[in-house]
Amino acid sequence: MTVHAFTGGAGCGKTHMLMASLSAYLDATPLHAGQKVLALTFMHGSRRRLEERLGMLQNLRGRAECTTIDSFAWRLVRRWRSLAAALGFVNIEPSEYERVCEAASALVQIKEVQGWVVATFPILVVDEAQDMTVDRLCMVAGLAKRLEVFVAADEFQCLSEELRPNPACVWLSQVCAPEELTQPRRTNVDELLNAARAIRAGEAPKSGKYFVVAQTPRPPLAGAWINSNLSWYGGGKSVAIITPTLGTFARAALTWAAANKTKKGAGPYSISWEQSEAKAATEYLATIQLANQADASSIAAVLVAAGDARVARDVTEWLEIQRRTKAKVEFSRNEVVKLVEQSFAQRRQSRRSEVRGWKGMTVHGAKNREFDNVIVLWPAAVGGSDEQKRRLLYNAVTRAKERCIVLVQATAHMDLPPFT
Numbered sequence: 001m002t003v004h005a006f007t008g009g010a011g012c013g014k015t016h017m018l019m020a021s022l023s024a025y026l027d028a029t030p031l032h033a034g035q036k037v038l039a040l041t042f043m044h045g046s047r048r049r050l051e052e053r054l055g056m057l058q059n060l061r062g063r064a065e066c067t068t069i070d071s072f073a074w075r076l077v078r079r080w081r082s083l084a085a086a087l088g089f090v091n092i093e094p095s096e097y098e099r100v101c102e103a104a105s106a107l108v109q110i111k112e113v114q115g116w117v118v119a120t121f122p123i124l125v126v127d128e129a130q131d132m133t134v135d136r137l138c139m140v141a142g143l144a145k146r147l148e149v150f151v152a153a154d155e156f157q158c159l160s161e162e163l164r165p166n167p168a169c170v171w172l173s174q175v176c177a178p179e180e181l182t183q184p185r186r187t188n189v190d191e192l193l194n195a196a197r198a199i200r201a202g203e204a205p206k207s208g209k210y211f212v213v214a215q216t217p218r219p220p221l222a223g224a225w226i227n228s229n230l231s232w233y234g235g236g237k238s239v240a241i242i243t244p245t246l247g248t249f250a251r252a253a254l255t256w257a258a259a260n261k262t263k264k265g266a267g268p269y270s271i272s273w274e275q276s277e278a279k280a281a282t283e284y285l286a287t288i289q290l291a292n293q294a295d296a297s298s299i300a301a302v303l304v305a306a307g308d309a310r311v312a313r314d315v316t317e318w319l320e321i322q323r324r325t326k327a328k329v330e331f332s333r334n335e336v337v338k339l340v341e342q343s344f345a346q347r348r349q350s351r352r353s354e355v356r357g358w359k360g361m362t363v364h365g366a367k368n369r370e371f372d373n374v375i376v377l378w379p380a381a382v383g384g385s386d387e388q389k390r391r392l393l394y395n396a397v398t399r400a401k402e403r404c405i406v407l408v409q410a411t412a413h414m415d416l417p418p419f420t
């Protein structure tokens with residue numbers, strides 16, 4: 001087992017070192033014909049950015065397959081379905097992510113499965129490893145017995161309270177001596193660097209010119225702050241409005257910003273909000289009426305009328321394949337719902353990273369991304385322990401390269417962690 005690991009705070013160049021280490025290894029040990037690098041990460045956003053970084057390596061020349069851990073787990077289960085059944089995993093659906101990963105973690109402990117993987121992928125790259133659950137980690141650990149492995153992780157950026165102590169970071173400390181990175185690369189703005197260090201250390205971040213903490217108890221006041229800063233600092237810049245949860249405070253502040261001007265004429269500004277494809281699919285399904293049983297033409301008519309051309313195309317293509325190959329002419333509502341959900345999930349896999357412009361997102365959606373300016377909406381209802389709140393704020397603040405403003409709703413929060 002050979003594991004190369006890099007740890008450190010946000011923006012310290014873990015992914016950069018991951019690529020540099022991989023490139024040096026490829027120079028010394030080039031891939032053979034038919035071989036590729038397997039790159040895994042937990043979230044699709046991280047996968048897209050990792051794929052872009054791998055594409056920059058000249059000595060790799062595109063010979064990499066970048067996917068989520070869950071997608072690769074399903075690939076293993078699908079390929080070794082009979083063996084999985086023999087291990088007790090039967091009738092698994094691709095949407096049963098935890099069960100799929102449990103089955104895959106059992107499969108990769110078997111020498112023949114390891115050999116099947118290593119024949120194509122002698123090298124494994126894992127980014128954002130701190131987000132792996134135990135079963136996902138067992139997959140990586142099983143593959144690490146036969147593959148050359150490169151891993152990047154930061155325990156403090158894990159937002160799941162169930163993963164403490166963090167299984168991936170514990171495993172890395174047992175199998176190698178991770179290289180701790182301390183030199184920031186994302187920004188050289190002292191106020192941002194000092195704020196991040198303070199939050200991570202459980203200290204009070206100091207408000208100044210480029211890192212600002214302001215109390216905005218009412219949504220219109222927060223909306224005015226948003227519009228003023230978008231007008232002053234947002235021109236031609238990438239700006240992210242980040243919140244732990246898109247609740248009443250954040251929604252109301254964004255609604256005000258989209259409908260009003262400040263006293264100095266800034267605004268109105270409408271911010272597009274990113275949402276998960278699962279939620280988008282649920283909202284889409286709520287707008288259509290599907291019969292319990294219907295033929296392909298009736299289903300297609302409903303989907304076309306709903307106005308999402310991609311969903312209509314994906315579903316009708318599948319229905320046509322079923323008609324040609326199985327002579328199937330009627331379909332259940334559950335079948336169509338699954339197809340719609342898969343269509344939205346595929347967008348998540350194919351969508352490219354886009355850092356320009358202004359957008360809103362949750363802290364979880366902002367992970368492993370960077371923007372010129374960040375505005376954090378900190379509502380009164382932020383759940384979790386003091387430690388969890390520090391991690392949430394840290395992940396939001398460290399997305400900024402030039403400036404970060406934190407708008408705090410509750411007066412009491414100014415005297416509580418993570419602000420003290």
